[in-house]
Amino acid sequence: MPTYTIAELAREFDITARAIRFYEDHGLLSPSREGAGGRSRVYTARDRTRLKLTLRGKRLGLTLSEIKSLVDMYESPKDTVAQMNRFLGVLAHQRETLEQQQADIEMALAEISAHEDECRRMLADVESRDAETPDTA
Template structure:
């Protein structure tokens, strides 16, 4: 069975060894230790898979706690109803969170568009006085 060093995994997944140690600190990865005093980390294929799933979970926006729970769920027998129900629950919560974020983003984008439109309107009507001698502050409207 193949094994990997921390450097090999870091290069393969384009992350730093520090990131891999961070996942170890959070109990997601658990390498074997070899060499004098157990200084060398050795990652079996199982740990490589856990790292791959962790990085996929991060890209999807899951928290480390959620990622760990999902990965640990598959350490027990596969395809049980309890696992699938649990996974559906996590996915539902994540979907709800992302939909709330999307609504917030859409509102924010609408506000930005309104500000942009107002700025364009003010510039187009020609009633904004240019700054004099590098004066700071808001542009002033010309008297009507």
């Protein structure tokens, strides 16, 4: 079975070793320890898969507790109705959250556009007045 060092996983997934240790602290990864005093972490293919799923969950905007629940679910039999319904519930909640964030962003962008338009109009008015006023210098 292949094993990985923290540096190898960090490089593969383009994250820091600190991030990997953070996920370990939250129970998402559980490497074994080797070397003098057990200081070297050794990650298995299971840990690599869990890290991959964790990063995917983060990209979807899930919390670490939601990710842990889903990753733990991933490792148990996948054909239970309760698990599938739970997963659908998590996905529906996340979709709702993202759609609300999208609506909020669209509203903020519309407000920014309105302020930009007003600022440009005011700037044009000032420039127009300056052009009409003779230079007395």
